[in-house]
Amino acid sequence: MSFDTIITVDWSGGNDRGASPKADAIWTCVARDSAAKQPQYHRNRQHAEEWLTDTVATEVAAGRSALVAFDLCFAYPAGFARALTGTDDPFAVWDWFAESVEDGAKSNNRFDLAGQINQQFGGIGPFWGNALARDIPHLPRKGTARTFRDLPEKRATDAAAKGAFSPWQLSGAGAVGGQVIMGLPTLARLRNRFGTDLCVWPFQKADAPITLVETYFSLMPNALAARMTEGAIKDAEQTALFAQTFANLTPDDWQALLDVPATEEGWVLGLGHEALLESRASQQLKPPPLRNDCFAMPQGAYWTPVDDALDHLRTHLKPVCGVTDVALDQAAGRILAAPVIAARSHPPAPNAAVDGYAFAGAKPAGPHQLPLVTGRAAAGQPYDGTVPEGHAVRILTGASLPAGADTVILQEDVTTDGRQVAFHGPLKQGANARKAGEDMQAGQTVLSARHRLTPADLAKVAATGVGRVTVYKPLRVGVLSTGDELVTAGDTATADQIFDANRPMLCATVAAWGYEVVDLGKAPDNQDALRPILDDASVQCDAILTSGGASAGDEDHISALLQGTGSFALWRMAIKPGRPLALGLWQGTPVFGLPGNPVAAQVCALVFARPALSVLAGGNWLNPQEFAVPAGFTKAKKDGRREYLRARITDGVVEVFASEGSGRVSGLSWATGLVVLPDHAVTVNKGDLVTFVPFASFGL
Ligand code: AMP
Ligand code: MG
Numbered sequence: 087m088s089f090d091t092i093i094t095v096d097w098s099g100g101n102d103r104g105a106s107p108k109a110d111a112i113w114t115c116v117a118r119d120s121a122a123k124q125p126q127y128h129r130n131r132q133h134a135e136e137w138l139t140d141t142v143a144t145e146v147a148a149g150r151s152a153l154v155a156f157d158l159c160f161a162y163p164a165g166f167a168r169a170l171t172g173t174d175d176p177f178a179v180w181d182w183f184a185e186s187v188e189d190g191a192k193s194n195n196r197f198d199l200a201g202q203i204n205q206q207f208g209g210i211g212p213f214w215g216n217a218l219a220r221d222i223p224h225l226p227r228k229g230t231a232r233t234f235r236d237l238p239e240k241r242a243t244d245a246a247a248k249g250a251f252s253p254w255q256l257s258g259a260g261a262v263g264g265q266v267i268m269g270l271p272t273l274a275r276l277r278n279r280f281g282t283d284l285c286v287w288p289f290q291k292a293d294a295p296i297t298l299v300e301t302y303f304s305l306m307p308n309a310l311a312a313r314m315t316e317g318a319i320k321d322a323e324q325t326a327l328f329a330q331t332f333a334n335l336t337p338d339d340w341q342a343l344l345d346v347p348a349t350e351e352g353w354v355l356g357l358g359h360e361a362l363l364e365s366r367a368s369q370q371l372k373p374p375p376l377r378n379d380c381f382a383m384p385q386g387a388y389w390t391p392v393d394d395a396l397d398h399l400r401t402h403l404k405p406v407c408g409v410t411d412v413a414l415d416q417a418a419g420r421i422l423a424a425p426v427i428a429a430r431s432h433p434p435a436p437n438a439a440v441d442g443y444a445f446a447g448a449k450p451a452g453p454h455q456l457p458l459v460t461g462r463a464a465a466g467q468p469y470d471g472t473v474p475e476g477h478a479v480r481i482l483t484g485a486s487l488p489a490g491a492d493t494v495i496l497q498e499d500v501t502t503d504g505r506q507v508a509f510h511g512p513l514k515q516g517a518n519a520r521k522a523g524e525d526m527q528a529g530q531t532v533l534s535a536r537h538r539l540t541p542a543d544l545a546k547v548a549a550t551g552v553g554r555v556t557v558y559k560p561l562r563v564g565v566l567s568t569g570d571e572l573v574t575a576g577d578t579a580t581a582d583q584i585f586d587a588n589r590p591m592l593c594a595t596v597a598a599w600g601y602e603v604v605d606l607g608k609a610p611d612n613q614d615a616l617r618p619i620l621d622d623a624s625v626q627c628d629a630i631l632t633s634g635g636a637s638a639g640d641e642d643h644i645s646a647l648l649q650g651t652g653s654f655a656l657w658r659m660a661i662k663p664g665r666p667l668a669l670g671l672w673q674g675t676p677v678f679g680l681p682g683n684p685v686a687a688q689v690c691a692l693v694f695a696r697p698a699l700s701v702l703a704g705g706n707w708l709n710p711q712e713f714a715v716p717a718g719f720t721k722a723k724k725d726g727r728r729e730y731l732r733a734r735i736t737d738g739v740v741e742v743f744a745s746e747g748s749g750r751v752s753g754l755s756w757a758t759g760l761v762v763l764p765d766h767a768v769t770v771n772k773g774d775l776v777t778f779v780p781f782a783s784f785g786l
Contacts, residue, residue: 099264201225209234217257309367368424389660428550431523558704634682663748732757
């Protein structure tokens with residue numbers, strides 16, 4: 087079960103709101119192909135009904151199934167239908183209102199009609215809240231003035247929905263009574279117009295092409311809060327939020343949501359499934375591709391400082407992965423696409439922090455003796471009774487504090503004969519007890535979106551009772567080596583050939599960062615051979631790392647190919663080792679053209695690709711943790727570029743690799759991190775503090 091199209095409607099009982107979009111008017115939103123479109127404003131009910139009729143007719147004609155969800159009570163509390171129409175049929179109520187309501191753009195008869203119904207029922211009530219200047223017979227201004235009390239105040243579904251109002255209330259902040267009276271006629275006309283092409287859930291099974299349902303736009307407070315921006319119109323955002331959320335539901339979700347008995351009162355779709363809705367709310371389609379100019383950084387006359395390049399990447403990249411939700415046992419290392427909201431408090435109830443004896447209240451200094459009740463409280467095995475005043479109960483760590491106890495004395499601090507305990511005060515009230523929610527509170531955001539889940543995070547999430555989390559789909563990163571001279575290690579090579587060192591290194595690096603590695607092999611220095619490889623890679627991967635061929639020379643074919651895409655940028659970096667970085671989009675997929683020299687390739691991967699890939703994957707921008715360590719070397723460095731030296735710490739000082747040659751692969755393996763020397767000129771003497779970044783800080 088699912089729907090091709092979702093249409094959400096925020097109804098209104100008010101008069102014409104004018105031509106320009108405003109709050110408290112009618113808003114609608116359509117989601118098709120799983121994506122919500124812009125919400126639409128309707129100045130009055132006549133416009134809205136016309137639009138709804140046309141839109142539904144289009145869906146029927148196109149053979150699509152559509153769910154039309156109104157934030158509007160579809161029925162009144164049990165008994166009303168029979169009292170008004172003589173049958174329990176909620177549709178008879180719809181037809182009654184369709185007959186009786188007079189609706190003009192400037193005025194309508196809703197208050198008079200409510201008064202008329204009250205009169206028909208022979209008392210004052212159930213309707214109340216006359217907001218007009220003139221008095222209306224039988225329609226009190228205040229609910230307390232009612233004498234007629236034969237009908238329930240709320241439907242079962244409104245009683246269960248947090249904050250839902252009674253449909254009897256016609257005025258005052260949050261009242262819904264007016265819009266129900268002014269909405270049922272439209273529902274009745276839609277139903278009569280579309281006949282068997284339309285059904286109304288839960289009164290009928292959702293098996294016609296068009297299904298009308300009622301929902302409640304306050305069911306997802308967190309998702310709505312996350313969506314609201316300054317100046318946004320809440321009604322509009324709600325329709326878009328619900329359209330997108332319903333569009334994200336799986337067939338199983340629908341089965342669960344629609345499984346509600348048909349009663350004359352109806353039901354709010356989604357009620358009882360708030361957590362599911364909140365989690366689906368943040369799901370999106372795979373986001374739109376990066377813009378063609380995302381790598382177009384203005385290049386100065388000279389070399390680009392590393393920080394400028396990093397700033398550019400940080401501000402121009404965005405997540406490219408779709409979203410899914412996974413069980414906690416699949417969630418380690420995944421990146422949250424939605425905040426995690428505590429499903430319940432931790433601890434859920436006050437409990438004992440130690441093994442001992444529980445009783446009520448503080449104990450002043452001096453000796454105390456308390457009789458013990460029979461029984462005990464252990465973790466998972468609560469003591470069901472109430473501890474009488476002046477008594478104590480045996481309690482074990484993690485056990486809920488029984489009623490009548492809020493304080494625990496450590497078992498090591500008491501003497502006991504099994505019938506009473508003796509100990510010395512003072513003891514503060516609440517000692518050795520954990521308060522409910524002292525760690526985390528239900529409803530609290532315990533982890534933010536973009537965060538990568540650590541093992542400890544899983545404990546935190548589990549402790550709040552959340553079993554599934556919304557995460558980005560894994561970023562698929564392709565790794566390609568380019569160069570005619572390359573041979574895969576293990577194969578035979580002539581003296582003119584070299585073994586491909588970059589690919590195993592970069593594949594392992596990408597894997598260590600938690601991404602899905604797509605080994606694209608190696609490619610010759612030939613554009614015709616490279617082109618189909620990149621074509622393929624752009625389908626298989628969300629980002630591509632290449633090495634070699636990234637400069638501006640004759641054999642720099644990665645640069646040459648990207649140049650034709652309109653997205654190419656050759657960043658001349660003020661960095662050693664490194665220098666040119668070829669960036670561009672190949673059919674929308676970002677390509678990071680790293681230098682060929684293995685040391686430069688790895689340094690550029692760690693410095694530029696790592697934070698960039700993190701953002702593409704949906705995560706935070708990453709700044710590696712740095713440490714100030716005394717130098718065990720001397721060096722004079724020129725102004726104008728940042729230098730990364732292969733380094734390791736020995737006996738509390740940081741040493742650097744003997745050679746700075748960027749082809750010296752062995753030095754990378756010797757090192758446990760990099761020393762970073764600043765852009766400007768420095769002279770490093772032994773014992774000076776220098777910046778050391780362990781490879782672990784780069785996620786390796
Ligand atoms: P390029 O950037 O293509 O001009 O290559 C620069 C240097 O790095 C050349 O000496 C290449 O042979 C070397 N090189 C390029 N790719 C690799 C690789 N995958 N493994 C080892 N060395 C490489
Ligand atoms: Mg080359």
